[in-house]
Amino acid sequence: MALTLMVSSSSDIAVGLAGTAGASALALLDPELASRAQFGWTISVHILFAALSIGLAPFIIYFTWRSVRTGSEAYERLQSFWLKVFAVGFVMGTVTGIPMSFQFGTNFPRFSEVAGELIGGPLAFEAKMAFFLEAVFLGVLLFGRERVTDRKYILSSVLVGVGAWLSGFWILVVNAWMQTPRGYEMVTKNGMAVAKLTDPIAAFFNPRMGWMYVHMINAAVISVALFVGGVAAYIVWRRRESTAWRTALRLAVMLLLITAPLQAVHGDAYARHVEDTQPQKFAAMEGHYETGQADLHLIAVPKEPEALTDPRAENLYTVSVPGVASFLASGGDFDAEVTGLNAYEENPPVALVFWSFRLMVGLGFLFIGLALWGGRLVYKGRVAESDRFLKSMMVSTPLGFAALLTGWYVTEIGRQPWVIQDVLKTSDAVSSMLSSVEATATLVAFVVIYLGLVSASLYVLKWLIEDELQHIPAREAPGGTERGSIPGVADDD
């Protein structure tokens, strides 16, 4: 799915590609399109593992601390299970992250050269301050239980978590700068116009940075809360008496109860900030074409199939609040003019941005509902008893990651045609050295290999869950609580 999305992000070729998928499957892609598809696909897979590290870190720290300090077997089981998941996720994150750090050079060398002074520092800080910290202390956490003191062991888990969150910080400094570039001036160097750093504080703490960091970290925590909650719900559903997994389920629900509403409140303010700083992206998110008063579409349903590829007011059934988009964007004026997409020469693929945004927001509200429901059950002490809730949690296991991806598509596809907003177009950033054959070959390789990685990771998760179930003794009482496995339930996350 991610591939289709990113391929289509080059709107001119997308239609032909989608229409003749079978016939042109063997055809070579234009290097620019292939590079964009490759970057989009590789980041889509990488971001899942990166978010897993960020979101799982608080769980790992908590489980490690509790298991070391209390010696409780329940926490030991949870620590050991989730640390294995973390380890697999971290390895996948590393091996998929290294290609990311090179693709700026291999596929988008002009981007690297133009923005090198601004992005190089933060990326190097990420490696030095965060990635090393995480990798070194994860080695201790995974292999060193018998070799270090309890204190150092707990400290290692904290440092792994700090590494994961710092890593996200420096990467988002780079991405936020690409959305709202500040603190630079364009100069000519070696015969090329490049950005020269003039004010590091303005550049690093650019207007987008704070918004993006809070939203992304919280999204990662929500995704993992749903993931942990879904796995816990499945195990509880199979082995009702497992105290360890009931604890994990309660923890996930409580975390969701804090983070899901926060995301909605924060996201609302974030959207207004996007309108201020990237009006074109905001217009794409709302499908707003004509400059003038803008309505807020709370709900949009396609009236005809074309609305899926070309959403605009005419072909949608919408529940809209007239003028509210104007009101929000202007900070109080219902008639304020919001610049429409028609005012721009070149636009991002509106349909992808519009529908990704709606999917993300819709999922966000679903998570709030789930959190409130679960919170009520926890309060009444019945969270493990409601089959309907357990099954809803199981189904929702991958949905946090889905929302995170669609949010990322809004951010990245919505910025097109720019790679650095109003500074450098993506089409001007691509390598001129790259041939269609090379670009297509590596794209195909990445698609095949990364699908293999994702499948392998899901299999590992399935094996870990099966193994865990075998370690929880089924109660032998007649009509005991063990249930048969439902095929596909464990696999769909």
Added chain:
Amino acid sequence: MTEPVSLSLSTGPLLLPTEAYLVPSLPVIWFGVVMFALTMYVALDGFDFGIGMLYATCSNEHDRETLLSAFGPVWDANEVWLVAFGTMLLAAFPRVYSKLLSEHYLIVMGFVLALLFRGVGPELREQQEGERWQRACELSFVAGSALAPFLFGALAAGWLFAAPLVSLPAVLTGVGVVALSMVTGSAFLAAKTDPGLAASVARYGQAATVVYLGGVLVLLAIVVIRNAGGAADTILSLPVLAVVGASAIAGVLGVAFASQGRYRAWLIAAFSLPILLGALVAVVLYPVIYPATGLTVEAAIVSPLALNLTTVLGLPVLVVVLWYFKFLYGVFGGPIAADGYGH
């Protein structure tokens, strides 16, 4: 530090000079820092590659588990030196980063994919008992461990000699890095395992030392004979000859230590080889940093403010990173237990 007049108000609390480098030689220092990260990568991930290749020679489960136990806790941290090298190259010399990677597209892509297979193999192997699954994971580990240093060497040849992938210098450099990885990998294992396994890996390490030294000499001879852009003068200069001589001595001493079973001494001799190689690369390159276009360190370096900032924020952290590694190798110091990759 110099030229206080150039302090820009806009830099605020950082108080960094915007128009002058903190010290005039800062660009050269950063050339050194980038070369240092490259050397750390070749030395540390190199021995991981060596372990991966030696894994293919293991005849029993005990040996395999021992190798995985040696590899498990450290490889990921070692691999981060590659990211440190790449990102510091981008931060200090963006043009070199762009050219090096975009002009060697397929080699770089092949290299990162080889790293991928090397990394996931051991992690996935421990997750399932099945024979076929484990063999597939082992193949991924061994093939990735052999291919990655070869392609990294080929990339280095493209950088240093502007050599295409299918050329004698590229193949020789690739083989040289593979052999060097084998040397450090076997020395690392020999110093940390039981005498039986140590003696068996030592034989591979000794052979690899010969291949490595031979490869370096043939490669330098080719460069001298081709003499492209006056390269012969560079190679036949005193610093280069001194580094090559020191490598030869370290290699010969290493082989001798290995045959005497003095594995701690061999470890030192073996790891001095990648350090000398890093020095060799730096001496051969400087003052140029990208020979294909004759780009110099002075021309490729970023502007003063960016470099000053990277220096003030980044270099102290690099010292802390070295301390992490001291801690990590301290925790996992001493003999390796054959408890596999399991955690």
